[in-house]
Amino acid sequence: MPWNAQDRRRHEGEEAARTLTAAVEAADDEALADGLEDVEPMPPRGARARVDGRDVVVSWQPVPGPAGPVTYRVVRRTGRAGTAREVAVGELSGTEITDTEAPVGTDARYAVVAVHGGRAVSEPVETSPVTITPEVCDLRVRAGEASVTASWQAPAEAVRVDAWRREGAAPRGPGDGVRVETDGAGFRDRDVRPDAEYFYRVRAVYLTSNGHARASEGLVRRATPGPPPPPVLDLAVSADGGTGVRVHWTRPPRGRVVLRVGPEPSRWEPGAVVGPDEAAAHGPEAVREPEPEPVPGPEPVREGDPGPGRERAELLLGAGISHVLAVTVAGDRAVVGRSVRIATAPPVGGLRAERFDTSVRLGWTWPDEAAAALVSWTPETPGGPEHTRGPDGSGSARCTRRQYGADGGFEAAMGSDPVRVSVRTVVVTGGEEAVGAPVSVTVPGRAVISYRVETAGLLRRERVVHLVADRACAMPEVSVVYAEGEVQPHSGAQGRVLATLPSRRLDAGERVSVRVRPPRGSGPGWLMCFAAADDDRAARLRQPSVKELRL
Known part of the structure; x- marks a missing residue:
């Protein structure tokens, strides 16, 4: 891209400054160095301002200058041309400063100058205007059976608060959807239908120094008027091997079901109505396994399908004891359903077995979370303090991770007949044990x-x-x-x-x-x-x- 005249002059000035600085350093002339302090430095480049909450962050790029210290002075400019006001923000040797006292709802520009030797000042470089527009505080939207109400606390600098409603998706801005009349601190919207999902965007509006209205981006809330959604009371959870579980429940007539996973049982009784934020205190929303790719033609019947009228989900849980809670959410209301306790543990990997006469030696890869493993086999095992003999000749043993490491594996006498060996991991969580799915291997007899x-x-x-x-x-x-x-x-x-x-x-x-x-x-x-x-x-x-x- 070709340079314009201003870029060319700036480049020539920078080159001249470098040349002059090199000459002074080579001459080692104190008088000449003192004189350089009066040389006007080049202005900084790339000055920009951005809003960070209720602060404004101003940044720029350093520029080469003559020998001696160079600092940068930042001034905030507000107001119209005739009533413009300048306030010093600060002076520093770095390239970024935060203005913590910028006025709310007012256009502000920032001028940055380079100062050489504390005396010579460059031409100012001004940023584009920015405006701090805080959102309303404590926004609460509540759905009733035939209306939706909202309340908030408006910032003191705001001249008004606007609210817009749209069905099925959030309003993008003014004119997108239906405007809802407000009283400055809230609204009551009766022009709604039961069981319809509405989105509301609430924006604080400010008047700039140029007399223009400037609004915040807005906060979005969802509401579904109508009776409270029914709770899920038939949640079923079953282990799927490792840390995966299968979850089934009956689809409620209204609302959507959110599955949350926590380390403790639900603190609420089924049927309790809470806010979505309160429900989130039980634990994060469950991570679902990706759905399989659709197969052309009629959908095949999968093993374990819940049947008509029931929903299915496959979840990935952490190792240990978890409590899966079903929450039916409609707008700002969440109805607590059944909570199910489930124990999960990742399986061992790479199970291998080798026979030595009547003894069998096992090896496997431990998952990080496992502290021990339960080993079982059939049909024969010797008695002993560390082994258990079953009535049918089956046997079992517990192998801790420390024992496995000390012995270099696990070994037990299992007879000379063919034997089926299974290994299940044990994960200890809060004094409780979760046992993983078995991993098995058949050892030929001798x-x-x-x-x-x-x-x-x-x-x-x-x-x-x-x-x-x-x-x-x-x-x-x-x-x-x-x-x-x-x-x-x-x-x-x-x-x-x-x-x-x-x-x-x-x-x-x-x-x-x-x-x-x-x-x-x-x-x-x-x-x-x-x-x-x-x-x-x-x-x-x-x-x-x-x-x-x-x-």
Whole structure:
């Protein structure tokens, strides 16, 4: 954008000021520096004023000047040309000042000048006019069965108060809707219909120094004349897993239902009529989960739909104990309905399980709010002080977050059969516990394959090894191992493999046998069976007595 003449002169003046300042600093001449204090500084730029409540904030941009201190002096100007009045607001080295004594209802302009060395003053820069127009105080709008009344306290500087009414939406300004006659402190509007929703905008009007009327933006209130709306008495709340809940209620014939969530039960009895602000004291309006995207065609029936005549909502609550309150709102009236207590807790994440013979080890990710977890399983668990055995063989245990961290997870003996394990978080709120939805995992069982060793042959130097499974399973590859010495071997690597049984499927009670001839040694020896490495998770070998294993 090309510069105009004023911009060009300002730019040239700024460049000259920088050049002169640099020359003085280089010359280090005190007389020349003193003379510079009389040089007129450049005026500030970008001066603007904005209303902040009953104050006016004036700001500007700093400008380069000759060597020496530069301050900014701000003056407020009000009134017409012949009766204009100037009031000093302040002088400072910064670039913003707040005028706390600006008159109400009067156009005010602010002039800002740069002051160099306390003597030289720049040309003033003036802001656009601003006007402080406070709203009325203590505005109350009340709906009756056939009328709407309002009351307020007007600011002392206001010359009048206007009110406008519109049905279905708030009036945007004068002329938008129907003007309501006021007496300066309120109104009674009888030109209304029952059960219709009206919006009222109430504005304070001021007379500026130029004799023009200037109004505030206005306060908007909603009112619905008619009988008080009925309360919701059949509110139903059910957990939806995690911190989500499903809420159902019967749609009232008038008013709209607002769901509020608080940490305590409702302080009112159902049917109590209160103001919307009072109802808000129970807690904030509930956060609803986003509705699913519509599907073309007939609306599908969702599981848990409340049925005709009932409303449905899915809410997101915080972890812990909450009280959901239904409030029927019509205009300025709120009718309290039923309050329902609900306990919610976020579930664990990433549940994983690993079997070690008859024990199962669990791991999961804790939600931030959880302090403990309830672990349950079926069908088998050992007794013990920290475990509970159910009549059907099910078991349960409580695992605190500290125990989990110290042990690196959770582990319990759950038998060798397949087991269904569930973990539920526990959140403690105000001495009460909220238990989350279960997260489950199925842990496959581990079959037991027993083996026996019998002597065979005329000289009883051969051995027959019989293996039998207690239930159907996948038998791993099994090695028959001979080892010399007094110490019993613990792996196939500690001896000599005499035979190998390949992996196969075994039915319950099915027997597999193999005949071997151990070598003749000079001392005692052992004959044992071992599963192939990393191939014994689905089944384990149960050895016979030591008498059978010794040679």
